[in-house]
Structures are given as structure tokens and as C-alpha cells.
Amino acid sequence: MRRATEADVPGCAAVVNGWIDATGWFPRVHSHEEIEGFLREALPAREIWVTGDPIEGYVSVDPEIGKVGALYCARSGAGLGKALLDRAKEGRARLFLHTHVTNLAAQRFYRREGFRDAGEVDPEPPETLRELRMEWRR
Numbered sequence: 001m002r003r004a005t006e007a008d009v010p011g012c013a014a015v016v017n018g019w020i021d022a023t024g025w026f027p028r029v030h031s032h033e034e035i036e037g038f039l040r041e042a043l044p045a046r047e048i049w050v051t052g053d054p055i056e057g058y059v060s061v062d063p064e065i066g067k068v069g070a071l072y073c074a075r076s077g078a079g080l081g082k083a084l085l086d087r088a089k090e091g092r093a094r095l096f097l098h099t100h101v102t103n104l105a106a107q108r109f110y111r112r113e114g115f116r117d118a119g120e121v122d123p124e125p126p127e128t129l130r131e132l133r134m135e136w137r138r
Helices: 006-022 032-042 080-089 104-112
Strands: 047-051 057-062 067-073 094-100 116-121 131-137
Touching: 006 032, 006 047, 006 057, 006 067, 047 080, 057 080, 067 080, 094 104, 104 131
Parallel strands: 067 094
Antiparallel strands: 047 057, 057 067, 094 131, 116 131
């Protein structure tokens, strides 16, 4: 695992886009290119950690507020998400994130990792799916 660089942006975008394309309940509201652009914009301000070569997963954390903005893995059940989330927790007393209310598998994963439900939140447009805020404290 290592910090992401500019050269990792296309690989991270490929992981996100693969997840979107494989997830029937999740509507695509951004193009593949837009996803890559969002990652490129976030890189300087976020802690982004990647795993794999080629990239199989990444986590993005806003260090100012402790928000996990993204955690995506190309495959589940391999321990990649846990390893990335453990890295995000290092040196922090708390984290929070939003996951989709319909994403029950993600909610189970986050609960196993010590996150607790903190209430539903409205999605930020153009997103349309309700989200659940989850919080972790050391």
C-alpha cells in the first residue's frame, strides 16, 4: 500500500467505474472521464492510498474533517477494503463516511470495522440515492 500519485488517477478511476458498471442499483450520473477528473482534483487535498499493481483499490480521506470520501475495491472478500480502511484509521481518533442506504453489503462491512449508524442524509445533487452517515471513534 502506498500514497497515490498523479499516475495512479486512471487506475483509481477504473476501479470506481468498474464498480458503477457492475452495480445495477447505482445510476451512472458521471462519465468515466468525469470520474477521473474528480480524482485528479481531489489528489492534492486528500490522503489517497492505493493497493495493488495494477491498482485494485483505493481509499480517499479528507484530512481536515476526517471524512472517508471513497473506498473502492475491484474485488471483495480479499481483505483489500479492510487494509485500506485500517490505513485511513491510523493516527486518527475518528472518521465518518456516507454510504448508500441500499448498499447493505457496505454497511455490514463498515459495522464490522467499528462504524456506527448516525442517521440518513440527503444525497448531494446530482446524486439521487439516500445515504447513511456512519461514524467511527477509536
